[in-house]
Amino acid sequence: MGSRVVMLGRQGAGKGTQAVRIADALGVPHLSSGDMLRAAANGTTELGLVGKRYLERGELVPDEVVVALVAQCLTTPEASAGFVLDGFPRTRAQAESLDRVLRPCGVEVVVALSVPVEVVVARLSGRRVCASCATNYSLSAPPRQDWRCDTCGGPVVQRSDDVEEAIARRLALYDAETEPLIEFYRQRGVLVVVDGVGDEAVVFDRVLRLVEAATALRLSGRD
Numbered sequence: 001m002g003s004r005v006v007m008l009g010r011q012g013a014g015k016g017t018q019a020v021r022i023a024d025a026l027g028v029p030h031l032s033s034g035d036m037l038r039a040a041a042n043g044t045t046e047l048g049l050v051g052k053r054y055l056e057r058g059e060l061v062p063d064e065v066v067v068a069l070v071a072q073c074l075t076t077p078e079a080s081a082g083f084v085l086d087g088f089p090r091t092r093a094q095a096e097s098l099d100r101v102l103r104p105c106g107v108e109v110v111v112a113l114s115v116p117v118e119v120v121v122a123r124l125s126g127r128r129v130c131a132s133c134a135t136n137y138s139l140s141a142p143p144r145q146d147w148r149c150d151t152c153g154g155p156v157v158q159r160s161d162d163v164e165e166a167i168a169r170r171l172a173l174y175d176a177e178t179e180p181l182i183e184f185y186r187q188r189g190v191l192v193v194v195d196g197v198g199d200e201a202v203v204f205d206r207v208l209r210l211v212e213a214a215t216a217l218r219l220s221g222r223d
């Protein structure tokens with residue numbers, strides 16, 4: 001099995017953007033639990049409708065709902081050559097479920113993107129996103145025309161969970177539930193911490209260099 005990468009970091013740390021680029025560089029799928037849940041929320045399945053209520057409030061969707069969705073994606077033939085997971089796991093129980101789904105291989109590299117809280121609050125409140133294809137924009141880097149997506153022409157909007165109250169709730173949940181996973185993966189020797197402040201391309205170079213180094217180390221059996 002190829003690269004099995006997990007991206008950790010506060011909301012607004014640039015996880016999604018970097019996960020797309022890393023997946024592309026490694027030639028593996030980018031699997032975002034947020035995108036899966038938003039797609040499910042637009043459908044009519046029971047799973048999607050349950051998730052929608054939590055999504056809109058910026059609360060964590062119950063573990064069993066997210067685990068079921070992510071496990072479906074991880075067990076497809078496309079993901080058998082590796083993947084970059086973005087937004088999952090977010091709780092200790094999800095991390096343990098991920099171990100079970102990936103058995104006997106486990107996660108290979110966990111990238112923790114480190115960005116101070118005041119920087120992510122500014123990024124999140126200025127973030128805008130295409131409602132059709134999920135391309136990210138911001139107030140300082142809007143689409144070329146009239147808030148229509150440069151890629152697909154869809155409407156570019158503010159996510160309902162990028163408003164002030166929901167941002168505060170999501171960041172508090174990150175500190176309580178997700179931040180402890182950094183230590184969980186550090187103890188397993190799979191964690192790399194990357195400074196996520198700076199130009200997107202510069203951060204990408206940092207991430208890619210560390211992911212490649214961690215993968216090579218493991219392949220050579222020296223870790």
Ligand code: AMP
Pocket residue numbers: 011033034035037054055056058059060061062063066086087088089090091094161170
């Ligand atoms: P994201 O796009 O990663 O910021 O996720 C958006 C929202 O989807 C979150 O605020 C949660 O409501 C939900 N969500 C995404 N991933 C998870 C997860 N692993 N566990 C629980 N809820 C999640």
